[in-house]
Amino acid sequence: MFSLAKVKRKRINSGLQKLLSDSKLFEDFDISKFGIFDYNPETLQEEDHFYRLEKFSTFEFYPDWLKNPVDSKDYFDIEKKDYQEISYIVEIDDDNIFAFQSLNKSTYLKCRKFFELGEEITIEDKKTILVIKDIPDAYYDRSTDSLFFRNLIYLEKMFPGASSLYKEATNDQVKDFLTSGIFTLKNNFTSENVSVLNRKKIALCLSTFSKLTHAQKTLISKSVQSHKPSLYDSVSNSYVVDSDESLKLVLYALQERFFTTIATNKKTIANSVIAV
Numbered sequence: 001m002f003s004l005a006k007v008k009r010k011r012i013n014s015g016l017q018k019l020l021s022d023s024k025l026f027e028d029f030d031i032s033k034f035g036i037f038d039y040n041p042e043t044l045q046e047e048d049h050f051y052r053l054e055k056f057s058t059f060e061f062y063p064d065w066l067k068n069p070v071d072s073k074d075y076f077d078i079e080k081k082d083y084q085e086i087s088y089i090v091e092i093d094d095d096n097i098f099a100f101q102s103l104n105k106s107t108y109l110k111c112r113k114f115f116e117l118g119e120e121i122t123i124e125d126k127k128t129i130l131v132i133k134d135i136p137d138a139y140y141d142r143s144t145d146s147l148f149f150r151n152l153i154y155l156e157k158m159f160p161g162a163s164s165l166y167k168e169a170t171n172d173q174v175k176d177f178l179t180s181g182i183f184t185l186k187n188n189f190t191s192e193n194v195s196v197l198n199r200k201k202i203a204l205c206l207s208t209f210s211k212l213t214h215a216q217k218t219l220i221s222k223s224v225q226s227h228k229p230s231l232y233d234s235v236s237n238s239y240v241v242d243s244d245e246s247l248k249l250v251l252y253a254l255q256e257r258f259f260t261t262i263a264t265n266k267k268t269i270a271n272s273v274i275a276v
Contacts, residue, residue: 001021001022001023001024001091001092001093001094002018002019002020002021002022002072002091002092003018003019003020003021003023003025003089003090003091003092004016004017004018004019004070004075004089004090004092005017005018005019005078005082005086005088005089005090006086006087006088006089006090006158007078007082007085007086007087008085008086008087009085010082010085012076013065013074013075013076014063014064014065016065016075016090017075017076017077017078017079017082018072018075018076018077018078019078019089021072024091025089025091025099025101025132026091026099026101026132026133026134026135026136028134029099029134029135029136029139031050031139031148034048034049034050035048035049035050036049036050036051036052036148037049037050037051037052038051038052038054039051039052039053039165041165041166041200041204049150050139050148050149050150051148051149051150052146052147052148053146053147053148053149053165054144054145054146055145056140056145056146056147057145059162060161060164061159061160061161061162061164062159063159066098066140066142069095070092070095071095072092083130086103086130087102087103087157087158088100088101088102088103088137088157088158089101089103089132091136095142096141096142096143097139097140097141097142098139098140098142099136099138099139100136100137100138100139100140100158101132101133101136101137102137102154102157102158103130107130107131135150137149137150137151137154137155137158138150138154138155138158138159152165152166166200166203167200167203168196168199168200168203169199169200169202169203169206171191173202173203173206174191174194174199174202175191177202177205177206178190178191178194178241181238182238182239183238183239183240183241183250184233184236184238184239184240184241185241185242186240186241186242187242187243189241189242189243189244189247193243193244194244194247195244197248198244198247198248198251201248201251201252201255202251204255205251205254205255208254208255209254209255220253220254220256221237221239223253223256223258224239224250224253224258226260226267227253227258227260227267227269228249228253228258228267231246231249231250231253239253249269252269252270252271257269257270257271
C-alpha cells in the first residue's frame with residue numbers, strides 16, 4: 001500500500017509523486033457500509049451514499065496513468081516545495097483499489113502555534129497541516145472497473161472531463177428549446193436569463209421530453225394545470241415562463257417531478273428521483 005500526490009504543473013508520470021509508503025490514509029473506510037446509486041444526473045446524492053459509474057475505463061476522462069499497472073518504484077518522492085501544490089491524493093492498495101481525495105485551500109490548516117496532545121504535551125509553532133477526510137471523494141475498484149464518487153465538482157478536479165456526465169445545453173440549444181412552440185415567454189425573458197443549473201436541466205429534457213408521445217406530453221400538461229395552474233396557458237396550450245425560477249418549475253414538470261401524495265393528497269415537487 002502506498003499513496004501518490006498529483007502535483008500541479010508537473011508532467012512526468014502525469015504529475016504524480018510518491019507521498020507515503022506503507023501507511024493507510026482512509027483507515028476506517030469501508031464502501032460496503034454506504035448506499036450505492038448507479039449514476040443518474042436526476043438523482044441527488046445523499047450524505048451516506050455514493051454514485052457508481054460502471055465501465056469507468058471506457059470513459060474519455062479515464063486517466064492515462066491508470067491504464068497500466070501502478071508501482072510505487074516508478075514514482076519520485078514528493079519534494080517539500082511541492083506540498084502546497086497538490087491537487088489530489090490517491091491511496092493505492094495492491095494496484096486494485098484506489099481511494100481519492102481532492103484538495104483545496106480549506107484542506108490545509110496553517111497554525112501559528114498549537115498544542116500537540118500526545119504522550120507529552122508539546123507546543124508546535126508555524127506548522128501547515130494537511131487534513132485527510134474520513135471518507136474519500138472517489139473510490140475506484142479496478143477488479144470491477146467501477147468508480148464510486150460523492151460529488152461531481154470534486155470528481156472534475158481529479159478527472160478533468162468528468163463534468164461531461166452532466167452537460168449544459170449550449171446557447172443555441174437553449175434558444176431553440178425556448179422558441180420550440182411549447183412556451184409563452186413573458187417579462188422579456190430570453191435565453192440570456194437562463195441560469196447554469198437550468199441549462200443543465202434543459203440538456204436533460206432535450207434527451208427525454210422529445211422522446212415522449214403526444215399522449216404522454218398531454219398528460220404532463222394536465223398534471224401541470226392540476227399542480228401549478230399559473231405555469232400553463234390553456235388558451236395557447238403552452239407553458240408560461242417569466243423568470244428563471246418559473247423555468248425551473250416548468251423543467252421539473254417536463255421531467256415528471258410533480259406528484260400528489262397518496263395519503264395526505266399533498267401536491268409536491270420531487271427535486272431528485274431514483275428508479276425502482
